[in-house]
Amino acid sequence: GAGVSQTPSNKVTEKGKYVELRCDPISGHTALYWYRQSLGQGPEFLIYFQGTGAADDSGLPNDRFFAVRPEGSVSTLKIQRTERGDSAVYLCASSLTVGQSGELFFGEGSRLTVL
Amino acid sequence: GQQLNQSPQSMFIQEGEDVSMNCTSSSIFNTWLWYKQDPGEGPVLLIALYKAGELTSNGRLTAQFGITRKDSFLNISASIPSDVGIYFCAGANAGGTSYGKLTFGQGTILTVHP
Numbered sequence: 482g483a484g485v486s487q488t489p490s491n492k493v494t495e496k497g498k499y500v501e502l503r504c505d506p507i508s509g510h511t512a513l514y515w516y517r518q519s520l521g522q523g524p525e526f527l528i529y530f531q532g533t534g535a536a537d538d539s540g541l542p543n544d545r546f547f548a549v550r551p552e553g554s555v556s557t558l559k560i561q562r563t564e565r566g567d568s569a570v571y572l573c574a575s576s577l578t579v580g581q582s583g584e585l586f587f588g589e590g591s592r593l594t595v596l
Numbered sequence: 597g598q599q600l601n602q603s604p605q606s607m608f609i610q611e612g613e614d615v616s617m618n619c620t621s622s623s624i625f626n627t628w629l630w631y632k633q634d635p636g637e638g639p640v641l642l643i644a645l646y647k648a649g650e651l652t653s654n655g656r657l658t659a660q661f662g663i664t665r666k667d668s669f670l671n672i673s674a675s676i677p678s679d680v681g682i683y684f685c686a687g688a689n690a691g692g693t694s695y696g697k698l699t700f701g702q703g704t705i706l707t708v709h710p
Contacts, residue, residue, distance in 0.1 A: 485638070516698075523600075523684050523700030524639065537697055572638050584629075585698070587638025 483507075485588035487573050493594045494563055502558040502591045506575030513556050514574040514585060515548055524572055530556060563595045602685050602701030609675055610709050617683060617704045618669040625687030628661045628668040629698065633682045642683075643670070675708050682706070 486505040494500055506513050512531055516524035526540040530550045538548070545563075550556040560567055570592050574585035602619045609615060619628075627646055631639035643654050645661035645668060652659055658671045668685055682705050686698040 521702070523602075523686070523702050524698070525700070526697045529697060540697070574638070584641055584644060587640070589636065589638050 485573055485575055485586055487571075487588040487591050489591055490589065491592045491594075493596065495596050496563060496565060498563050498595075500560045500563055500593060502560075502571050502573075502593070504556045504558070504573030504575075504588060506554065506556070506573070507577075507586055510575035510577050510586070511553070512576045512578065513550060514576075515556070515558050516572040516574065516587075518570045518572055518590070520569075527558070527571075560593075563593075565595050568593055568595045600685055600687060600699055600701035602704055604704060605702070606705040606707070608707045608709065611675060611677060613675050615672040615675055615679070615706060616669060617685075617706075618667060619685030619687075619701050620667045621687055621699075622666075624665040625689055625699075626665065627688040628659070629686045629688065630657075630659050630668070630670045631684045631686060631700075633684060633703075635681075639684055672706075675706075677708050677710055680706055680708050 488503045514529045515527040517527055518524045528538040528548050529536050533550055533553045545561045547559045570590040572587050572590045574587040576585050600619055600621050629644045630642045632642050633639040643652050643659040648661055648665050649663045650661045656673045660669055682703045684703050685701040688698050
């Protein structure tokens, strides 16, 4: 597609439920990133994939968060036993290669609200 | 962990005025970037800086990578209403598995009055 596509754009769930957020990167981009943005803050790094493998998952806050990218394209961020503090906009980004640091193309984000 | 301090937090200016914002870090980065975010959108890259002391322009935007590698500034000349948005600085250290791990500042909210 023309840009990074994220679904759903909005998700409201109850505390304790399981949530999946999907990211479809720009075609041909090998690197994919997940960031989380809380209200009034800058994005915070969660995890980065190069191809199918997670190259750096040091930003995942705890073991309730998990992400996969089984075929090296679409990625899913999975959150188990959601908590109110998980409420945020989850941004996905992709880049053509890892050669130039920082030139990430972001999607519009998935806004998660945990009641 | 690393933190970026971005200032000012917000700015209210008249159309046509120049704008300056800056970003400082407690530690060194080898890449500095400036992004703009509009409401309901993801951040969009404005300028990327890869060398200490580098001064780069993109239209009305000019950014510099500080020689200490711990700071950067962004200038916008002759502001227009569509410059409204939130501007984020971000630092990165290329190498190994760190390419996509950006550390963002907290943002500068820019309002431009026509």
